[in-house]
Amino acid sequence: MMVDMELLERALDRAGHDIGDDGSAEYRKGKEAALRFARICVLDEIAIAAAHFIDQVDGDGRADRDRARVLAALRTVTERLNHGLRNAASDYSGDEATGYRDGLRVALDLTAERERVVAAQAGEPARVG
Known part of the structure; x- marks a missing residue:
């Protein structure tokens, strides 16, 4: 199984990343919540992917299938993050909502970047947005 370790490492790094002193305590709380949500996704x-992985012999287009799985996972993560972005106003308010949206945008940027890389490797157009 091809796990996008770079995306995982970046998401884990961002989730544990000190978001600094920008904004209010509520903003930081919202942004931290968004980054945790992205990490969970x-x-x-x-x-x-690991639960559904069937051990196969190398070859026979396995790399292409692995890339397709990674693209599908990235697209699912993107859909979940976009859903969270659309619902941020109902789940949070004020600076907390702003921080949450900003955190989700950071995660969406990371997934879009990885999708472009993996799609290019697979010879597919990236479906970003």
Whole structure:
């Protein structure tokens, strides 16, 4: 199984990243919540992929299938993050909502970047947005 370790490492790094003194305590709280949510999305997709992995002999287009799985996982993560972004106003308010949206945008940027890289490797157009 091809796990996008770079995305995982970046998500884990961002989730534990000190977001600094920018904004109010509520803003930081919202942004931290968004980054935790993004990390959960990535870890969920990795766990799902691992649970469904069937050990196969190398060759026979395995790399292409692995890239397709990674793209599908990235697209699922992106959909979940976009859903969180659309619902941020109902789940949070004020600076906390702003921080949450900003955190989700950071995660969306990371997933879009990884999708472009993996799609290019697979010879597919990236479906970003």
